[in-house]
Amino acid sequence: MHSTHPARPRALVIGASMAGLFATALLHKAGWSVDLFERSDVELFGRGAGIVTHGELLDALVESGADIERLGVAIKDRIAIDQSDNVLEHLDYHQIVTSWDRLHQSMRATIPDGHHHLGCNLVSIDQRDDGVTAHFSNGRQEHADLLIAADGYRSGIRGMVMPSVQPIYAGYVIWRGVADEAAIPASARDTIFDKFAFFLPPNNKIIGYPIPGLDHALDVGRRRYNWVWYRPVAPRTLETMLVDEQGNHHPVSIPPPLVRQELIDELKDAARRQLPPSFSDTLAVIERPFFTPIYDLFSPKMVFGRIALIGDAASVGRPHIGMGVAKAASDAQVLAHALGNRALSIDDALAHFEKERLVEGRMAFERGRTLGEYLLANEASEHAADDAHWREFHSVTGILRNTASSDFLKAL
Numbered sequence: 376m377h378s379t380h381p382a383r384p385r386a387l388v389i390g391a392s393m394a395g396l397f398a399t400a401l402l403h404k405a406g407w408s409v410d411l412f413e414r415s416d417v418e419l420f421g422r423g424a425g426i427v428t429h430g431e432l433l434d435a436l437v438e439s440g441a442d443i444e445r446l447g448v449a450i451k452d453r454i455a456i457d458q459s460d461n462v463l464e465h466l467d468y469h470q471i472v473t474s475w476d477r478l479h480q481s482m483r484a485t486i487p488d489g490h491h492h493l494g495c496n497l498v499s500i501d502q503r504d505d506g507v508t509a510h511f512s513n514g515r516q517e518h519a520d521l522l523i524a525a526d527g528y529r530s531g532i533r534g535m536v537m538p539s540v541q542p543i544y545a546g547y548v549i550w551r552g553v554a555d556e557a558a559i560p561a562s563a564r565d566t567i568f569d570k571f572a573f574f575l576p577p578n579n580k581i582i583g584y585p586i587p588g589l590d591h592a593l594d595v596g597r598r599r600y601n602w603v604w605y606r607p608v609a610p611r612t613l614e615t616m617l618v619d620e621q622g623n624h625h626p627v628s629i630p631p632p633l634v635r636q637e638l639i640d641e642l643k644d645a646a647r648r649q650l651p652p653s654f655s656d657t658l659a660v661i662e663r664p665f666f667t668p669i670y671d672l673f674s675p676k677m678v679f680g681r682i683a684l685i686g687d688a689a690s691v692g693r694p695h696i697g698m699g700v701a702k703a704a705s706d707a708q709v710l711a712h713a714l715g716n717r718a719l720s721i722d723d724a725l726a727h728f729e730k731e732r733l734v735e736g737r738m739a740f741e742r743g744r745t746l747g748e749y750l751l752a753n754e755a756s757e758h759a760a761d762d763a764h765w766r767e768f769h770s771v772t773g774i775l776r777n778t779a780s781s782d783f784l785k786a787l
């Protein structure tokens with residue numbers, strides 16, 4: 376273990392999405408010199424769609440110095456509806472729901488341009504006992520005391536240090552899209568728009584909630600509705616869905632604009648036949664819904680010498696928990712607090728970070744899988760005979776209460 380702590384240590388953060396932005400902002404506040412590198416040539420925009428917020432996320436935003444005024448739409452109700460749009464169950468549940476773009480805008484503003492580098496694709500790392508050298512495909516080289524890998528669930532850096540950890544397909548996909556509030560037929564708007572709404576036929580979850588408009592507008596009429604359908608898809612079928620109009624196969628996941636039109640037509644057709652009018656009419660006004668396969672990923676280590684994995688690079692909680700950004704922010708917070716403690720060496724601070732965050736990462740990972748069981752459940756399922764488990768995670772009441780909730784972390 377190294378006992379020395381340079382006067383102003385330096386960190387390189389790789390990946391300028393949510394985890395990278397939080398790490399850069401918070402580590403800078405902890406007295407480090409930090410530079411953030413993103414392979415995209417242009418500012419990130421439009422990743423994902425809706426993001427559900429939690430106390431943990433709001434706390435990290437405030438600590439980062441991000442502007443959280445008018446952050447999102449405040450919803451008060453969760454409802455489950457039946458095939459005919461009748462409300463089956465209602466739950467009082469107050470939550471702010473926002474968009475990826477709105478969060479990105481707030482966090483991006485916390486990073487000075489001089490420390491935010493686009494067009495920098497990390498290709499290799501040399502590691503010494505007391506630091507790292509990062510090499511980028513444009514020929515750039517950077518030296519630092521620490522490298523933070525915030526490069527997502529397909530992390531190339533994790534591939535270098537822990538190649539055995541790979542995403543494993545969970546057996547279902549999430550179809551998503553956003554509808555302009557003004558374009559949604561009035562009857563659908565009246566039934567679901569200002570609610571966190573659920574339709575739960577066997578092995579399918581359809582959910583939706585309002586989010587800010589494209590320009591982050593919160594005014595009535597200018598917002599959008601985040602529309603989601605989790606559907607089981609056999610691995611072989613998934614392979615065919617990952618082929619674009621040109622016949623190119625995209626391993627793991629296909630970029631949204633490349634999803635074939637025939638798949639979108641099939642989705643809309645299935646929605647007309649299977650979903651309540653409010654959800655199918657809302658989908659009808661979404662021009663290009665897209666799908667993402669759901670993967671499980673958990674790295675049992677987050678620290679490799681002077682390399683630390685955070686956010687989705689370290690582990691992924693399936694989207695049912697709606698906590699990916701909150702988890703990334705908490706990873707960054709714990710890392711920055713430990714590294715800002717000058718009583719600890721950098722290596723001891725990293726050990727502290729790993730010990731604390733592996734526990735919560737494991738809880739988020741397990742909770743996401745448990746909530747996802749509903750998609751593939753049948754009579755022979757492991758927990759079919761366990762009534763308490765069934766009520767908590769397979770009943771309408773349980774799903775309403777546990778989806779996109781961070782309450783399970785209270786057990787910590």
Ligand SMILES: Cc1cc2nc3c(=O)[nH]c(=O)nc-3n(C[C@H](O)[C@H](O)[C@H](O)COP(=O)(O)OP(=O)(O)OC[C@H]3O[C@@H](n4cnc5c(N)ncnc54)[C@H](O)[C@@H]3O)c2cc1C
Nearest residue numbers: 390392393394414426427497526527686687697698699700
């Ligand atoms: C369908 C779906 C719904 C979701 N819903 C929610 C929700 O409601 N609430 C929520 O909190 N979370 C949600 N999430 C999760 C959330 O989007 C992620 O957990 C969150 O964005 C954290 O991601 P990250 O920053 O770790 O990685 P990413 O967002 O994947 O970013 C990684 C970044 O690293 C960059 N990069 C990769 N390799 C390199 C390289 N070699 N060099 C330089 N840069 C590189 C990439 O370009 C990218 O910008 C959802 C996810 C999915 C898939």
